[in-house]
Amino acid sequence: MTLAFIADFFRWINGPWMPDDAGGFSDNVDALNGFVMFVSYFFTVLIGGLMIFFAIKFRQKDKNEVAKGITHSTPLEIAWTLPPMLIVLVIFAVGFRGYMDMSTPPRAGNAYEIRAVANKWDWNFHYPNGAVTKKLFVPSDRPTKLTLESVDVLHSLFVPAMRAKKDVVPGRFNVMWFEPDPSVVSSDDPEKYEAAYPLHCTEYCGQGHSQMNTELVVVDGSQWEAKLEEINIWNPDRLPPAELGAIVYANNCASCHSVDGAANTGPTWKDLYGKQNYAMAVGETVAVVDDNYILNSIRQPNLQKAVGFEGANMSAYGEGVIKSGDVRALIEYMKTLSVHHPNGADLDAFPDDYEGDTAIDATGATSE
Structure with missing residues (x-):
């Protein structure tokens, strides 16, 4: 009871500046941060007060006064050495315990496992049922274990509300975990x-680093299976291809490609589709920017770089990230942006039974 009261006191010391608390490792992190803040406040007041006190008490009263010699004081040496050492040891012990907790995920089967893939400059979260989302959905009634991987450069995944952070390193897998506080959601209120x-x-990862933000969504345990089914449905609102393409663009492409002609990391999409004799960095030209060129630029983006973008390296977007249906949606959207295709989108609607997994052309015909 006493330790709980002390921990609550130190968490209170943090004030209103800490991020939202949704569980995870917040109890340990917030209490330790509050302790460090308390020590800082205490010694700031103590040392500052002593400086003012000594400045007044020992001020020069007479210009002819000679200062007395200063002698060594062993008790004083111990007094200002031992307490700071004990404080540092406490910080180390509590911090090490918290670090070990963060670094030791639950045993297999005791946590819901999700694969988190980072690339410049977005996130893709892969679930065991095959769903892929830009937001991270986790259940409230069990821990979540994330297997982290990067397809390009160094990234770092940070969820402030869980006080959880881990580097995402290319060429290796990292693991992080956290368990939400079930009280942040409710099974009794649909809202x-x-x-x-x-x-x-x-972790700074290039020009679009500041835009590499998304959300963690904690889902009530009673609604988790329904949420898994929902996020695994492709184009659930049955949007027209061009309209869906605008959403896919915003989620995946907007950080590098503009749609208004503005300069960016990659070529602008304004008036790109249908453009003829499109110059490549290797000295060749593409006869026309058509469906095949766009598909290849998504799946193998660094094989044909446009002039002026030789130094830009785009991550490849495979079927697991952008489905074939999403590619068709992007193409139809690009048509609406180009003067070279004045009729706009050719495909007005996807077939009723189409789920986005197979290639589809501008007539609505699919291929296995």
Whole structure:
């Protein structure tokens, strides 16, 4: 009871500046941060007060006064050495315990496992049922274990509300875990089935680093299976191809490609589709920017770089990230942006039974 009261006191010391608390490792992190803040406040007041006191008490009263000699004091040496050492040892012990907790995920089967893939400059979260989302959805009634991987450069996944952070390193897998506080959602109120919190990349990864943000969504345990089915449905609102393409663009492409002619990391999409004799960095030209060129630029983007973008390296978007239906949607959207295709989108609607997994052309015909 006493330790709980002390921990609550130190968490109170933090004030209103800490991020939202949704569980995870917040108890340990917030209490330790509050302790460090308390020590800082205490010694700032103590040392500052002593400086003022000594400045007044020992001020020069007479210009002819000679200062007395200063002698060594062993008790004083111990007094200002031992307490700081003990404080540092406490910080180390509590911090090490918290670090070991963060670094030791639950045993297999005791946590819901999700694969988190980072690339410049977005996140893709892969679930065991095959769903892929830009936001991270996790159940409220069990721990979540993330297997982290990067397809290009160094990233770092940080969820402030969980006080959880881990580097995402190319060429290796890292693991992180956390367990939400079930009280942040409610099974009794449909408006509280879900609770959303910021998720950031906190390792500088290039020009679009500041845009590499998304959300962690905690889902009430009673609604988890329904949510899994929902996020695994492709184009659930049955949007027209061009309209869906605008959403896919915003989620995946907007950080590098503009649609208004503005300069960016990659070529602008304004007036790109249908452009003839498109110059490549290797000295060749593409006769016309058509469906095949766009598909290849998504799946193998660094094989044919446009002039002026030789130094830009785009991550490849495979079928597991952008489905064939999404590619068709992007193409139809690009048509609406180009003067070279004045009729706009050719495909007005996807077939009723189409689920986005197979290639589809501008007539609506699919191929296995």
